[in-house]
Amino acid sequence: MVNTNMTYDVVFTSGATESNNIALKGVAYRKFDTAREIITSVLEHPSVLEVVRYLEEREGFKVKYVDVTKDGTIDLQHFNDLMSDKVGLVTCMYVNNVTGQIQPIPQMAEVIKNYPKAHFHVDAVQAFGKISMDFNNVDSISLSGHKFNGLKGQGVLLVNHIQNIEPIIQGGGQEYGVRSGTVNLPNDIAMVKAMKMANENLEALNAFVTELNNDVRQFLSQYQGVYINSSTSGSPFVLNISFPGVKGEVLVNAFSKYDIMISTTSACSSKRNKLNEVLAAMGLSDKSIEGSIRLSFGATTTKEDIARFKEIFIIIYEEIKELLK
Numbered sequence: 001m002v003n004t005n006m007t008y009d010v011v012f013t014s015g016a017t018e019s020n021n022i023a024l025k026g027v028a029y030r031k032f033d034t035a036r037e038i039i040t041s042v043l044e045h046p047s048v049l050e051v052v053r054y055l056e057e058r059e060g061f062k063v064k065y066v067d068v069t070k071d072g073t074i075d076l077q078h079f080n081d082l083m084s085d086k087v088g089l090v091t092c093m094y095v096n097n098v099t100g101q102i103q104p105i106p107q108m109a110e111v112i113k114n115y116p117k118a119h120f121h122v123d124a125v126q127a128f129g130k131i132s133m134d135f136n137n138v139d140s141i142s143l144s145g146h147k148f149n150g151l152k153g154q155g156v157l158l159v160n161h162i163q164n165i166e167p168i169i170q171g172g173g174q175e176y177g178v179r180s181g182t183v184n185l186p187n188d189i190a191m192v193k194a195m196k197m198a199n200e201n202l203e204a205l206n207a208f209v210t211e212l213n214n215d216v217r218q219f220l221s222q223y224q225g226v227y228i229n230s231s232t233s234g235s236p237f238v239l240n241i242s243f244p245g246v247k248g249e250v251l252v253n254a255f256s257k258y259d260i261m262i263s264t265t266s267a268c269s270s271k272r273n274k275l276n277e278v279l280a281a282m283g284l285s286d287k288s289i290e291g292s293i294r295l296s297f298g299a300t301t302t303k304e305d306i307a308r309f310k311e312i313f314i315i316i317y318e319e320i321k322e323l324l325k
Helices: 016-031 044-058 075-081 107-111 187-202 202-220 250-256 277-281 284-288 302-321
Strands: 010-014 035-038 062-065 087-093 119-123 140-144 155-159 238-242 292-296
Touching: 010 187, 016 044, 016 087, 016 119, 016 140, 016 155, 035 044, 044 062, 044 087, 044 302, 062 155, 062 250, 075 107, 087 107, 107 119, 187 202, 202 238, 250 292, 277 284, 284 292
Parallel strands: 035 062, 035 087, 087 119, 119 140
Antiparallel strands: 010 155, 140 155, 238 292
């Protein structure tokens, strides 16, 4: 469920990548003359990290990165130390897309509210419809339709005080002037319907997926050389696992032969050759990062799917167990 003391204007977009771009660039440009520092972390999705890097390299902003704990959570003490009146923008995801770790959004918001110049943006893509959320004192929120069983190409940006967003798309002035262009009304209505259904089914779905996640965790704990990177305190919809000594791509290909789809990292960054920044920040070894895969659970995942995964895992493990370090 969602708890908030804020009211939001709604801007419909093509997805969270566009929502993040509109929010981050729009706020930064509005704050340029008064508060030029941005705070984020390496935990963020590329649609956030690449934007803040652009703002630093091309637009003259200063980006500061918060330290990360070993379980993949924002270090609140370091975050508190970084905050100042020079900070105009703080951006943090609610749930990490690589490990499923839930970030301390309410605690961060409590700190930020003491700095009136700072705008707090939250990428809630992996959270909405999956876990209960607290958006008290959060200024803007990004969501993506297909993450809660809407259509691909659907997104939304929620903004408190829309005038704090400098438009980065000029045109006919639709969507409060923030996102000019003809509104796709049928698409937007469909997404709102999906949002309502996801919110109504949240508790039941979370409980069911937690059961599936725990089942897989218990199963994997029997196998030597297999390590679970996701904390038990995180979202049950993501489970990150390492097989040190075996490349993640090898595992993806092996499972895909049996029509089981897993991923090595976030799908949005799968073509990058560098080691995953999230897992590196958590202190994992290169071998553990290279051998990491992500299991994703959702509304359509069944107990039969989990049973099938276990069956195929046993086959693949027998083939790779001598390589595990």
